[in-house]
Amino acid sequence: MSPRTLRSVLSAPLEGHAPESEGDRPAPTLRIVPAEEALAGRLGRTTRRALDLIREQSHDSRPAPDHWERLADSAYAGFARTALEAAAARAAAIQAGDIRYAADKAFTAEEIAVLGRACRVALLRDEPWLPELLERLLPAIAVAPTPARTxxxxxxxxxxxxxxxxxxxxxxxxxLRAVRGVVRHAGVPKQLDRALKRIDAALSERPEVAFRLPDLGFGPDGVHRAPFGEYEARITVGDDVMLTWHRQDGRELRGMPAAIRRDRPERLTELRALLKRTRAHLTTLTRALEATLLAEAGQPYGRWRAEQAEHPIGRPLTERLLWEVEVAPGQWRSGLPVEGGRRFIDAAGEPWAVADEDAPIRLWHPARAVPEEIRAWRGHLTERRIRQPFPQVFREIYPLGPAERKTRSYSGRFAGRGVRFRQVYALMKARGWEPAMLGPWDGGHEGVATRVIAGRGWRGRLFLEYADPARQEDLAITGQVRFERRTEDGWRAAVLEEVPPVVFSELMRDVDLFIGAGG
Incomplete structure (x- = not known):
């Protein structure tokens, strides 16, 4: 199907569509669903089969990755852009008043399913046009064109x-973070927060894109300067992203000059949008980095330095985290980066440099370190008053204990604890776990919560039992924690001593958190 034919299918009005009243000015209704069906008839047999399997998916069953890859390598990739552009055009028409606004009625359920497939294909392909389109589409579907909170x-x-x-x-x-800050609906931000936590965790499994940062006009010193006549606005990236105002001679003002708000409202709006966008990208990088604490292999040092350590937005964040480089096979050396990652400082304050651009570098985790090294780094950060963006050097660790070495296949460290299940259920979802539903119904008396981590190579399992509701409503009792390793034949139960220390520590840290929050 040629692009011209596809656009004509998309832009044709729906049969029977007419204005609701003489005063309406309806834009053409875009035929997204028929366009996908027309394209499907032209796909090859294997690709059409992949599309059919993807269409049949449910929330509990996901299609295999190769189905998405097959679809992404077909003509569906061109359709994805056209469909998403059509959605953005319709949303813009609603915002402009060309289509009458009705809450949650901009797209049908069938159209939403098609657009979800189109977006997944574009994301999988990492299309360069997608970021700009999402910046147009997401706000237009998330905020009513009226003062309504719909x-x-x-x-x-x-x-x-x-x-x-x-x-x-x-x-x-x-x-999505930028939209979360402007949506008016009371319940949507919480839903987006949960989704963003899962996205941040999933980014660690796409290292080829996870740490990419945009060029937002910042200088090497991490400052974006915007002239406003006799004044200058500065957005500075440090522990936080700050907006300050200065005179042309460099003197900082206490606040924004009244003349800016009065005479330059459009420029001011653009500046505030840049401020929000910078904060959103920095938050995304922070969360993605925390998710990679479990990484064992690391990334090439040269690439890390170019994409993160030397980037004006990423540098202030990178230099507050502790990294380790594989300086010899199996031998890792830890350090705090300085000078954009060209050098490192060890716990004693001595500088050292990386000789090999391809040497793997990863975030340091205390579960991989000996107690003396942990104490040294904690003292170093305390002395230099370095505030890390997330707990790293002072992170709680959970080493394998004598009782667990004896039981070998499971940990009973947190067994027998009572927790408020509904509260813990929400926290589990937010932490990337898939909890089973428990309750006073047949089959609801026991279940297993699972979390897949470390590049989807390991899975933790927390056993739960629903307490007698006659004695204590909504109370669950924790059981054993077990670990499994992914093999070619599926998941295989693992002996605890086989589990990487970081994987064991992070999952046990989660379980301890659940007990503390739900006890």
């Missing part, structure tokens, strides 16, 4: 968020 399509907003959970990019995460 939105044009809550369902499409969440479907696009689910797409980013499956095939995350930092730009999609940043766009």
């Amino acid at each position: 939105l044009p399509s809550q369902a499409l907003l969440f479907e696009l968020a689910r797409s980013a959970q499956e095939f995350p990019t930092p730009e999609a995460a940043a766009a």
Whole structure:
């Protein structure tokens, strides 16, 4: 199907569509669903089969990655852009008043399913046009064109968020964060927060895109300077992203000059948008980095330095985290980066440099370190008053204990604890776990919560039992924690001593958190 034919199918009005009243000015209704069906008839047999399997998916069953890859390598990739552009055009028409606004009626359920598939294909391909389109589409479907606290399509907003959970990019995460800050609906921000936590965790599994940062006009010193006549606005990236105002001679003002607000409102709006966008990208990078604490292999040092350590937005964050480089096979050396990652400082304050541009570098984790090294780094950061963006050097660690070495296949360290299940259920979802539903019904008396981590190579399992509701409503009792390793034949139960120390520590840290929060 040629692009011209596809556009004509998309832009044709629906049969029977007419203005609701003489005063309406309806834009053409875009035929997204028929366009996909027309394209499907032209796909090859194997690709059509992949599309059919993807269409049949449910929330509990995901199609195999190779189905998405087959679809992404076909003519569907061109359709994805056309369909998403059509959605953005319709949303813009609603915002402009060319289509009458009705809450959550901008798209049908069938259209939302098609747009979700289109977005997943574009995200999987990491299309260069997608970030700009999402920056237009997401706000237009998330905020009503009226003062109402509704939105044009809550369902499409969440479907696009689910797409980013499956095939995350930092730009999609940043766009969703920006929308989260402007949506008026009371319940949507919490839903987006949960989705963003899953996206951030999933980014660690796409290292080729996870740490990408945009060029937002910042100088090497991490400052974006915007002239406003006799004044200058400066956005500075440090522990936080700050906006300050200065005279041309460099003197800082206490606040924004009244003349700016009065005479330059459009420029001021653009500046504030840049401020929000910078914060969103920095938050996305922070969360993605924390998720990579479990990484064992690392990334090439030269690439890390170019994409993160020397980037004006990433540098202030990178230099507050502790890294380790494989300086010899199996031998890792830890240090704090300085000078844009060209050198490192060890715990004693001595500088050292990396000789090999291809040497693997990864975030340091205390579970891989000996107690003397942990104490030394904690003292170093305390003395230099370095505030880390997330707990790293002072992170709680959970080493394998004598009782667990004896039981070998399971840990009973946190067994027998009572927790409020509904509260813990929400926390588990937010931490990337898949909890089973427990309750006073047949089959609801026991279940297993699972979390897959470390590049989807390891899985933790927390056993839960629902207490007698006659004695204590909504009370669950924790059981054993077991670990499994992914093999070619599926998941295989693992002996605890086989589990990487970081994997064991992070999952046990989660379980301890659940007990503390739900006890």
